[in-house]
Amino acid sequence: MRTWFEPEEAEEFEAAKDLLIRRCVTWAEEHGRPVDGLLLSAAVDARHESRDGRLAYWDGARIRFFLLRYVPYKVTASRQELDLAPEVLCTYLRYLDVTGLRDPRGATLAEAEEIIVGARAEYAAALDDPTLRGVATFWAHTALGQGVDLTVPGAFERFKRDLDAGRVPYDEQVLDKIMQNRFVNGGISEERAFPQPPVSLPPASELMEAAARSQTVQRLITLAAWAGKDGRALTDAGNLRVADALEVSALLGTGEDQLRVRSATDLPQLNLLLAWAKKLRLTRTSKGRLFRVAKAAPLLRDPQELWRRAFEVLPELGRVVTVPAATWQPEPILAEIFDEILPDVLNSMYGLDEMPVARLEETVWLACQEYFVLDQEEEGLRDLWRREAARDLGRMFEVLSDLRAVELTRGPADPLYASDLDHDDQPLPPDAVERLRTALAEPDLPLVRLTPLGVRGVRDRLLAEGRDAPLIGELATAPPAELLGVLAQHYPPQDAVAELQGWLAWPGHDVEMLLQAVRDCPFRTRVGAMLRVLADALPERRLLHDLRRDPVLGPAVWTQLIDAGEMKPGSLSERENLLMGAENFLSVLELAGPEGLVEQLKRMGGGDAYEFVEAILASGHPDVVGLRELRELVAEPLRKTTRHHPLRLVPTRPPGARGRRKKRKH
Template identity: 60%
Template sequence: MRTWFEPEETEEYEATRNVLIRRCLTWADEHGRPADDLLLAAALDARHHSRDGRLAYWDEHQIRRYLLAWIPKYVVTPREIVEIAPEILRTFLHYLSAAGLRDPRGATPAEADDAITRALPDFRKALDDPSLLGLAKFWAQTALDHGNDLAGPGALRDFQLDLDAGRIRYDQELLGKLLEARFTRTEPDLEEERDFLQPPVELPAPADLAVAAARSTTVRRLGALAGWAGEVGRPLTRQGHLTLADARELSVLLGTGEEALQVRSSADLPQLSLLLAWAGRLGLVRTGRGRLLQVARAAPLLRDPPALWARAFEVLPGLGESITMSGRAAVLGRCFDDVLTDVLNALYGMDDLPVARLAETVWLACQEHVVMDGAPERLKDLWRRRSALDLECALEVLAALGAVELTRGPADELCSSDLGHDDQALPPDAVERLRRRLAEPGLLLARLTPLALRSVRERLLAQGRDAPLIGELADCPAAELLGVLSQHYPPREAAVELNSWLSHPGQDVETLLRAIRDCPFRTRAAAMLAVLAEVLPQGRALVRDLRHDPVLAPTALTFLVDAGEVDPAALDRREHLLLGAENFLTLLELGGPRVLVEQLRSMAGDDAYELAAAILDSGHHDVAGLAELRELVAEPLRGRLLRLIPGTGTGARPARRKRRL
């Protein structure tokens, strides 16, 4: 059971959503909790249509986004149902935890309960705020208020006829406001664009990061600059610049190497100008009465190198005018903030990325931000070259801060492996240019330092993105650990994380196997077992031993057959039945009842019910899955068989409960 899907995996997501809703409704009924299929679907949709798309990851931000924005905008259901949406969300989150599906990096059930409770007053206000409605919900709710849920055949046509005839009244003033807000509202769309996946990263201990921050050239220079300015201050010219004499003195003190440059003004010393602008942004210095002064309130920040480093890194994107060669007039200077953020994201988790590769994507981004229509190709080529040089300047600034490590060497083959793909975003001329550059031996290469990795990761997390950290799963429940590893960790990183988990007392392989035995979903159990098989040194041998396990035998057999280690013809009758049951239950999860019915009919024809009955008698341990197979597949097949015999009943399947309140 996956809990993450690409946006285009519509059918796969909907199949999983249906399974989760069915299982959650059953669990809620067994535990006396409120549940509703429409609101459960809405909660899953809210997470699927988000930056990270993790269905089982919920924190306070996601809880509030769902309750205070998603429901008011999209969910159409009677008021008495929608009012208990917070309690239904509690049910769903507790179900995720009970089923071993919860993403352990999110809120615990207790933390989620507290977050929902805190959101209740605002939730009630949001329900009563008509401005939060979406246009689609406005019309659907209007139809529902007039006894039409728009679900039946011709319902939409009838509703339109009633509207045209004036038989349905609606709030025209509110509709006008919603139409206006659709084109003027500035807040982000709730259906967020999916962000690129980020690889898991490792970080040193906090003490090591603190030492690295204190060693940063830029941090030392910023501290020295503020101390040099002092409380008395340094005089400024009428134009607001340092005198040349003071600038040269400061250059020597800071080690920028600009003291011997022949310039007319201290403003023409690029490194010094950048440091002064940087210190100003950080609030370390200020100007007053014609002097440059140290800010007294900045003393705590100056005494805390890690905090100073983090703040310096945070404000850096706003210093594009001081970094690029032509300042604001430079093409990159006009979009430096956005582009630098993208560059840092591109470097995140990567090893020695060629700067030439970054330069092409930066130039592509510049063309999206700056209007170049009508400019001659020769001028565009000049701008492109200057943007590449400005990018190198920015990387050198980052290197001095200790955020980027710059080296020289050949490009990894992976950096050019996708250049011929159809989905390559670069235009043909850029691809050819990049092919030539990547073949050169002494390329400039860049990678983020651990300090930058930590800061970029914190920003990604604040944006609601998934940014795995090696070691963060070291003490989480076994089922949740394997669930995350199977979906979000490449093999090497999964091995490191799993070994870290196993190094803790009481956390062993048997605990992991127990979690797989307890897993109520065939697809998820298979993925969890595959993690052990591929990551543990003894993994394959472990799976072979499980062939005779009373619970895990079907899952192990499926793995071994798929891996070519077991010949299906060598299985005995019992193993054949277990293997068949595992495969059919898996198909029920992945495709739904209709797909499984079609598969059974294609395999057995008129004997499809007998095949389904054999699966039900296979001895497979998945009680929940077999119950669904009996209700959703076997009984409809049996009913069809009965209808073929004259004089029998309809064989109709019982109506399924939609909600429990």
Template identity: 55%
Template sequence: MKDLLVRRCLAWAGEHGMRADEAMLAAALDARHRSRDGRLACWDARQVRRFLLEWIPRHLAAERDVLATAPESLLTLLRYLAASGLRDPRGASPAELEAAVAEAEAEYPAALADPTRQGIGKFWAQTALDNGIVLDDERAVARFQRDVDAGRVRFDDDLLDKLLEAEFAGTGPDDERAFPQSPVALPPAAELAAEAARSEVVRQLTALTGWVGTDGRPLTKTGNPRLADARELAALLDTGERDLRVRSSAEMPRVSLLLAWAKKAGLVRVRTGRLVPVAKAGPVLRDPETLWRRAFEAVFELGAAICAPTFEGSGSSMLATAFDELLPDVLNAMYGLPAPIPVARLQETVWLACQEYFLLDPDEDGFRQDVWRRQVERDLLTVFDTLSSLGVVEASHGVPDELYSSDLRPGVLGEFGELTEDDLPLPPEARARLLPRLAEPGPLVRLTPLGTRAVRERLLADGRDAPLLGELADAEAGELLGVLAQHYTRETAAAELDGWLAAHEGDVEPLLDAVRACPFRTRASAMLSTLVEALPDGRETRARLRRDPALGPVVLTALLETGELRPEDLTADEHSLLLAEGLILLLELGGPEAVVEQLRESAGRGAPELVAEVLDSGHPARAALEELRVLVYEPMLARNARLRLMPSPAPGSRGRPSGRGRKRRH
């Protein structure tokens, strides 16, 4: 697909008087492929800056004049994606992207010149180039490596040490592909705002800040409220701790948590031994939804307060220590699930993560591991209780859906066949503990709409793909179908398409026109298939399009695949169109080499004539036919001309004597 996009983009650029470097176009697509979401056609300002100011300085070693073409090449690629209907509408608009490229271009020379931005691979590749090594020459590169090992190559030791330190510290951009999320639905914004205002924690944080007052409250030498003040606050916040027999307010876990929460949310702070309000927090306190968001983001820094030790001196739990890393994983695991998830399932996965995080010895004493595991399980229950009070999760009790146990037994039929032991997500001992718990009632949790929105916003901030039903209602028809075909399930695609049609007076024709205009046959086929599956009368609509001048080949292919047509039902012209469609699809998916190999196997010496028939078939994809002519047909003719075998002349011809009329020896 990358080669096809680069090839088409270069051709388009030539037709429109734009410039682009082939290597830079390929690099831009590589950068998007090797990213959190991997969406080649989804670009925003962050992705523009990542490519120009991070990816190229870190990964690409090339001559300066080649690197200098990057901003212009990227701009050409972005314009081509928009012009060809490939742009993902969830990215920035074309105008926003133009501005982003211009802004990043101003910083680009300095980024290229900064040696600390390069990765280890780039460092050595650039060092080789500086020493006159051609990177495509394997022998020269091997010789260079030997010279480095022998100390015959000079390089910057200090810079290499800094780069190695940064590499091990993980300070570079996170290019690891993340698991794609299913589309979710959310209530209207007004309902979410009202739900935020009803949050118990929002009420408590507002009351706590009011209780602090403009003059503040005194703190003890240990930084805690005086016990009398803490009892007063417990009554105000209804934490149930007013009458606890304690020696210090630090022994009132809920009050301590809310105080820590208010500090992390930027509502109060400590100044000269007093707890005082933050002056800039006034607008936040008057807006419950903004306060809710602030409180949610603060949760990830509250591990020690939420997972407080069971008794004094027992130390922090594993979950508290790794809280900021494990809690996002827990919430991401809950995101978009169709049924409440059993807490027991999450407890096992969190315990497994803790074992990896702390590198526990598998031969560690079993009793100690059991104590640690039970502490993690208790702490996770406390976490869900806290999140429930904020309104992030909804807790319930019951028998878990079998969805959460169906992947824990080998031999069960999964999405890709029977599950083997290696396919199962948990080790045997964890499954042995978990399966009985999943067969009986237990605590269940699911994200609330508020929680779903908040987690989705974090996913998007992390560069991940998190579709939202309804977000494509204003998208162009071609961009809509492209996204649905690539990223949505059949059910969610139908729901999104219903919303789009409702916003466009139910008119299907623009969608069909978008398929007709699509320059890529693989994409056009997927778009039409998505449309057919999503429309109630989709199959009837497709059948009527059999003789559509633009859609005919795609429709014929689909009708044959579904058995609605048989090969003997096709006319001679339809056979030619199908032959052309097949070769074009193969050219898009496998490149010219795959087409030539297929033709050699199927047509032998008649391959040029077969391609000539395809070129004369009247297939509507003119750009694809031109590629077939230039990349396959003309080279095939040239090759045949060079290797043509001359026919043997008949006996007696001028080319070869027959033996008759031979001179006799006297």
């Protein structure tokens, strides 16, 4: 049971969604919980369509988005049914919790339920506001208001014909507002973001010390103190006087105090620090003077928070980070897109060691050309502007280095950065490839990498954007089942080992707790994935061989050992063969759904398909929930459509049972 799918894995996702909803509805009915299939489907879709796509990850932002934006915008149902959404979401989150599917990096069940309760009034108000609907939802609700039964085939098409003929009244003002919202805000759809690799960070105390040592942080504190509560006089143009600018430059240690200038605006480093301080509200101007902001005192006493805020607002300072190449070009090309380029560059560096600056120069220049179209007369300036963009990128890295967000070094490039230059899908144009090939062959070229502070800053931004950015050690106290589920889906093997070892080092944690979580898992495909994580992380234990006689895990263990060539099928007894066959049939039921399994059984066994299922039902397999579904959703349809024959064969592995494991993208 996977809870994350690539956008193009449409069939796999739909099968998992059907399984999840089917099981959740059954569980809810057994436990007297409110449930509704349409609203459950909406909850699953909302997370799959999100930036990170994690079906089982719910925090305050995602809960509120689902209730206050997604349901009003996308879900068409009667008001009575829509009113159930908060309770149904609670049911769904409880089911994720009791089955071990919940992503432990989100809200706990108690936290989630408190958030849902707190959003009830806002949810009712959102349903009352028709302007929050999408265009399709608006017309669907209009049809419902006209008494159209949308479940009847062809009903909506007839409604549309009446609408086109002008026979349907509707609120034009509401529709205009919906169209305006769509034009301004672009709806509620999110583009799936590329998953980020797990990263490690030093202890919080080390990060705090690093922030305090940041040259930029020290300079911002010094600048605010220099401005003081009494302030410093400004010129009529709103700039520092030259003498004051040179004085504070010497105090800040920028080296610009030795320059001969006519205006304070000729000191780029000081201009950047002044703009930065203003953006952070450390300083303000009033009545021709520059003052320290009194309310900024707590921030100035907290270097770590000051660093975080300074890193957060840096993308907004492109026009003072970049510098015009000449007086005839007042706006550097990188300045206009700095707020997009800076995060993209930092994302490219995230989770990697030193990167050649030359590689980033070419990708940044490629991005610049997507934003700006050069006229034929300007083609001669292309190389000039490319060099200007490279220069401003270097300036950006210098600023980040002063902030202590990146580290600049020199040396040879890792061969990795030249390995894809000959690929057919290389996005860089031929001239860029040749420049890179030459640059990367140099033994001593500029390199850049994120510092631990920079890694934390980028990760904080990724999380704020709703992206998945795993951190080694964050699962140290997670429940065993949830830990293994996240490792199986979101961690490369080496990082999964590190995370699992950290979990086992926590007081009171041991391998038996993990094994019990696998035994308790009600999904066969998830059991297999969890066992693989444990087997890969604990090779010295020969874990799978030790579990061959486990009464619950045995069938899943035999399957994996045979797949790995470490066990011969002939070594199993007749009963064990039957149990392993049951394991694989139940896995196919989860992956392909009842209809898919029925079709496979018919193709494989013909008229004997029902007998195959009868044998599986009598196997004694420990998956009670799966066997019940097999009986109700597979055996009964087969019984009604196939002839009975004496049982001749019980397969140990139905076709397609193993499936294909997708390679993890790094």
